[in-house]
Amino acid sequence: MSKGRWHYQMANIHPSENSYAVDPESAMEMARLMDLDIIVNKQMGGLFPPDIDLGKVHDVLDIACGPGGWAMEVAFEHPDKHVVGIDISRAMLEYATAQANMQDLQNIEFFFMDATASLEFPAASFDLINARFIVGFMWKEAWPELIKECMRILRPGGIIRITDTDRVFSPSNSAALEKFNIFVSKAFVRTGRSFCKEENANHFGLTPMLGALLAAAGCENIRKIPYMLNYSAGKPAHFAQTHNWEMGLALLVPFFRRTSMASQEELEELYQQVLVEMRRDDFRGIWYFMSAYGAKPM
Numbered sequence: 001m002s003k004g005r006w007h008y009q010m011a012n013i014h015p016s017e018n019s020y021a022v023d024p025e026s027a028m029e030m031a032r033l034m035d036l037d038i039i040v041n042k043q044m045g046g047l048f049p050p051d052i053d054l055g056k057v058h059d060v061l062d063i064a065c066g067p068g069g070w071a072m073e074v075a076f077e078h079p080d081k082h083v084v085g086i087d088i089s090r091a092m093l094e095y096a097t098a099q100a101n102m103q104d105l106q107n108i109e110f111f112f113m114d115a116t117a118s119l120e121f122p123a124a125s126f127d128l129i130n131a132r133f134i135v136g137f138m139w140k141e142a143w144p145e146l147i148k149e150c151m152r153i154l155r156p157g158g159i160i161r162i163t164d165t166d167r168v169f170s171p172s173n174s175a176a177l178e179k180f181n182i183f184v185s186k187a188f189v190r191t192g193r194s195f196c197k198e199e200n201a202n203h204f205g206l207t208p209m210l211g212a213l214l215a216a217a218g219c220e221n222i223r224k225i226p227y228m229l230n231y232s233a234g235k236p237a238h239f240a241q242t243h244n245w246e247m248g249l250a251l252l253v254p255f256f257r258r259t260s261m262a263s264q265e266e267l268e269e270l271y272q273q274v275l276v277e278m279r280r281d282d283f284r285g286i287w288y289f290m291s292a293y294g295a296k297p298m
C-alpha cells in the first residue's frame with residue numbers, strides 16, 4: 001500500500017497505519033457509505049454544483065469515491081462524460097468496479113490511489129474534481145497539498161468541489177452523541193486532522209477553512225453551499241441517519257481506543273446510551289455539511 005508523505009509526522013499514530021480513522025476494508029464501512037451516499041445525494045439535490053456549465057465538463061474525478069455511488073450515478077446519468085474514481089480501499093474499489101460492469105457502464109474507471117500523496121494523473125486531465133467527506137483521512141497539512149495537486153490535474157476553467165463537515169454526531173439533544181462528538185473532535189486534534197486546538201475542540205474547524213484553502217491554491221470564483229439534514233425523530237431521514245451513526249460509532253471505537261479517549265467499557269456503555277437516546281420520540285438531531293467550489297483560472 002502506498003503511503004502519503006504526512007504519515008510519518010504524526011505523534012500518536014504509528015507510521016504503518018492507514019490514515020483513515022476507520023478500517024477502509026471493513027464491509028460494515030462499505031455498507032455505511034452506500035447508505036450515506038443515498039442520503040447525501042438526496043440532500044444535495046443534484047450531482048453537480050447548480051451553477052456550472054455542464055456542457056464544458058467531460059472528464060470527472062471523484063477523490064475517495066468509496067463504493068462509487070456518486071461516481072456511478074454521474075456515469076449513468078451522463079453517458080457523454082468520462083468518470084474516474086480513486087480510493088485506498090481495495091474492497092470498495094472491487095465492489096465499485098463489479099457494480100459498474102454489472103450496469104454495463106463503459107464510461108467509468110476506478111483506481112487504487114492515495115489522495116495524501118501525489119495524484120498519478122498528467123496535468124490538465126480533468127474538468128471537474130469532486131471530493132466528499134475526506135476529513136476522516138486528511139492530515140491538516142495534507143489539505144493545501146491535495147488542492148494544489150487538484151489544480152495541477154484540472155484543465156483551465158475546471159471546477160474543484162469539496163464537500164465536508166465539522167461534526168459527525170452533533171448537534172443533537174442526545175447527551176451520549178454529544179460526548180462522542182467531543183471524542184471524535186479531540187481525537188482528530190490528537191491525530192493532526194483538525195484545524196482546532198484540543199482545549200476547545202468540539203468540531204473539526206474545517207468548513208471555515210475550505211474557501212481560504214481553495215483561494216490559496218489559486219482558485220477563483222469560490223462559492224459555498226451549506227446543507228442540513230434533519231434526522232430528528234419523526235423525520236423521513238431519522239431511521240437511515242441514526243442507523244448510519246450507529247454503524248459509524250461502532251467502527252470508530254478502535255480509533256477512540258488508540259487515541260485514548262475512553263476505556264472499552266466506557267465506550268460500550270456510551271454506545272448503548274446512544275442507541276436508546278436516538279430512538280426516543282423526543283430525539284432531535286441535525287447534521288450540517290458544506291460544499292465549497294471554485295474554478296481554475298483560464
Ligand SMILES: C[S@@+](CC[C@H](N)C(=O)[O-])C[C@H]1O[C@@H](n2cnc3c(N)ncnc32)[C@H](O)[C@@H]1O
Pocket residue numbers: 004019020024033036037063064065066067069086087088089092113114115116131132133134136137
Ligand atoms: C467517508 S468516506 C467518503 C466516501 C465518498 N466520497 C462519499 O461521499 O460517500 C471516505 C473514503 O476515503 C477513503 N480513503 C481513506 N484514506 C484514503 C486515502 N489516503 N486516499 C484515498 N482515499 C482514502 C476511504 O476508503 C473511504 O472510501
